[in-house]
Amino acid sequence: MIAIETINLEKTYAVGFWRKKPRVALRPLSLTVEEGEVFGFLGPNGAGKTTTLKLLMGLVFPTAGSARILGFAIDDQRMKAQIGFLPEQPYFYDHLTARELLNYYGQLSGVPAKERSARVEQMLTRVGLSDSAGMQLRKFSKGMLQRVGLAQAVLHDPKVVFLDEPMSGLDPMGRREVRDLIEELKQQGKTVFFSTHILSDAEALCDRVAVIHQGELRGVGRVADLTSSVAGKVELIWNGSAVPAGFSALGAECHMSGATMRAVVPEAQQEAALEILRRERLRLISLTPVLFSLEEYFLQKVNSAAQPAGVVT
Amino acid sequence: MSRVLCIAANTFREAVRDRVLYNLIAFALLLSAAAVLVGQISIDIERLVVVNLGLTAVSLFGVVIAIFIGIGLVSKEMEKRTLYTVLSRPVRRWEFVVGKFLGLARTLFVNTFFMAIGVFAALLYVSVPHRFQSSDAWILVALYFIVLQFVILCSLALLFSSFSSPLMSAVFTFALFVTGSFAEDLRGFAWMSHGLTRWLATGAAYLVPNFSALNVIGQVAHEQPIGTHLIAYNTAYALAYSATAICGAVLIFERRNLK
Numbered sequence: 001m002i003a004i005e006t007i008n009l010e011k012t013y014a015v016g017f018w019r020k021k022p023r024v025a026l027r028p029l030s031l032t033v034e035e036g037e038v039f040g041f042l043g044p045n046g047a048g049k050t051t052t053l054k055l056l057m058g059l060v061f062p063t064a065g066s067a068r069i070l071g072f073a074i075d076d077q078r079m080k081a082q083i084g085f086l087p088e089q090p091y092f093y094d095h096l097t098a099r100e101l102l103n104y105y106g107q108l109s110g111v112p113a114k115e116r117s118a119r120v121e122q123m124l125t126r127v128g129l130s131d132s133a134g135m136q137l138r139k140f141s142k143g144m145l146q147r148v149g150l151a152q153a154v155l156h157d158p159k160v161v162f163l164d165e166p167m168s169g170l171d172p173m174g175r176r177e178v179r180d181l182i183e184e185l186k187q188q189g190k191t192v193f194f195s196t197h198i199l200s201d202a203e204a205l206c207d208r209v210a211v212i213h214q215g216e217l218r219g220v221g222r223v224a225d226l227t228s229s230v231a232g233k234v235e236l237i238w239n240g241s242a243v244p245a246g247f248s249a250l251g252a253e254c255h256m257s258g259a260t261m262r263a264v265v266p267e268a269q270q271e272a273a274l275e276i277l278r279r280e281r282l283r284l285i286s287l288t289p290v291l292f293s294l295e296e297y298f299l300q301k302v303n304s305a306a307q308p309a310g311v312v313t
Numbered sequence: 314m315s316r317v318l319c320i321a322a323n324t325f326r327e328a329v330r331d332r333v334l335y336n337l338i339a340f341a342l343l344l345s346a347a348a349v350l351v352g353q354i355s356i357d358i359e360r361l362v363v364v365n366l367g368l369t370a371v372s373l374f375g376v377v378i379a380i381f382i383g384i385g386l387v388s389k390e391m392e393k394r395t396l397y398t399v400l401s402r403p404v405r406r407w408e409f410v411v412g413k414f415l416g417l418a419r420t421l422f423v424n425t426f427f428m429a430i431g432v433f434a435a436l437l438y439v440s441v442p443h444r445f446q447s448s449d450a451w452i453l454v455a456l457y458f459i460v461l462q463f464v465i466l467c468s469l470a471l472l473f474s475s476f477s478s479p480l481m482s483a484v485f486t487f488a489l490f491v492t493g494s495f496a497e498d499l500r501g502f503a504w505m506s507h508g509l510t511r512w513l514a515t516g517a518a519y520l521v522p523n524f525s526a527l528n529v530i531g532q533v534a535h536e537q538p539i540g541t542h543l544i545a546y547n548t549a550y551a552l553a554y555s556a557t558a559i560c561g562a563v564l565i566f567e568r569r570n571l572k
Binding site: 013054057058059060061077078080081083085087090091092093095096104105107108109110136149152162 | 315316319320323326327330331393394395396397398400401402403404405568570571572
């Protein structure tokens with residue numbers, strides 16, 4: 001079943017003194033996310049990730065197009081009870097304590113009073129804030145605020161969780177905890193849609209990713225497929241301490257590491273490279289195809305020309 | 314409705330924790346000093362001076378709070394982005410606006426309640442013998458009218474806050490407070506004018522909130538009674554005016570993109 005669907009969703013702001021100058025924040029975006037998926041929305045800063053999330057949350061209104069979450073329109077209150085949202089660099093009511101804030105959000109989300117206290121305490125423990133639960137948020141560090149943000153996003157047990165740059169500004173420990181939480185949500189069958197520009201996190205967590213750049217969707221794919229694709233190059237490792245004659249002519253990138261040499265050559269030059277090693281009587285240790293990393297896919301998509309809009313699943 | 318009350322309770326709690334009610338200390342000091350001083354320099358008009366000074370101070374302190382909290386009610390939440398996590402929940406935008414309004418109105422009501430205690434305490438202090446008179450009950454009516462003024466101001470501040478910056482909202486709201494305080498004079502001017510000036514002045518006179526009708530401090534200080542028809546008229550006027558301003562704020566806010 002489809003959890004999130006956008007159909008030619010588009011946002012253009014009117015800027016300038018007379019508000020007559022258009023500034024395109026998001027070009028027609030058509031995208032679907034299946035229920036239970038962890039979906040990464042990748043893009044450099046200013047790519048349109050936050051605009052997309054704001055459109056889905058009903059915080060800004062689309063210029064054209066539409067979106068549905070769990071089959072409901074984005075302004076449907078029934079849908080909003082079933083989603084959780086963590087904005088980028090979240091700010092909360094700093095006059096409240098963490099416990100009061102979660103209680104407040106629990107009330108607004110319609111969590112029954114009987115369950116609310118227990119749920120709040122459970123979430124505080126889950127994000128490691130039970131000791132600071134009675135402290136006003138104005139005394140919290142950035143990492144602690146991010147934890148509160150995560151707690152409020154999942155407090156009411158939503159079916160779909162939207163996280164805008166959830167790892168931003170966190171130390172390695174904090175990032176690890178967020179990753180654990182996302183994995184936990186996946187195990188519970190929740191749909192997680194998160195934006196990030198930290199590709200290693202996306203590679204480790206996501207089932208599928210989409211790349212957006214300059215407000216335009218550049219590509220969507222399964223992480224497993226993207227990272228198993230061959231990049232058209234092979235890596236050779238052999239015992240030796242010098243680059244054999246003729247290797248440079250093959251367009252190889254050679255690196256020495258102790259008593260072994262490593263070279264990456266185009267797949268078409270594989271046989272020629274092996275022939276040189278045989279001729280020089282060098283012992284080959286390994287020959288492996290070079291795989292795409294998510295970073296390479298990302299850079300390729302960001303640097304590629306715009307693609308025509310269409311439904312991408 | 315529970316969401317509206319929840320937002321209102323949070324707005325009130327924010328005002329209390331941000332030490333807004335600390336103004337009561339300044340008010341208490343001012344009134345104590347005034348009561349002692351008046352007792353020494355006034356002869357037979359101590360009560361008149363204390364009622365005048367006390368109610369004017371209640372009004373001014375409240376106006377400052379209404380404007381300076383009111384202008385930030387929506388814009389501050391947008392600027393700080395605290396609104397994002399509220400509106401991504403099953404909370405309608407009108408519920409948010411009405412909740413914020415009720416929260417500020419409650420803050421002003423509580424503030425006025427404590428200041429009213431101060432006024433009556435000062436009145437008791439300067440009265441000889443130290444006891445209340447039956448005409449002092451009209452002070453409660455004057456205080457009620459002051460609260461109605463705050464309700465109108467809150468709604469106006471909220472209206473301006475829904476589409477302009479805090480500074481501009483403060484300027485607009487304060488300008489309307491000043492103009493509204495002379496609304497009766499403006500109506501008199503309109504009546505005496507001719508042609509286009511008359512149309513414009515009449516339009517302006519009925520558009521600005523009529524705060525002068527809500528100001529009965531002078532009457533009460535002189536122990537004159539307030540007619541029940543004025544109480545009913547002012548109540549209906551304040552509620553209708555505030556409701557219109559809040560509806561305007563909701564209409565604007567419903568269409569606003571949160572950047």
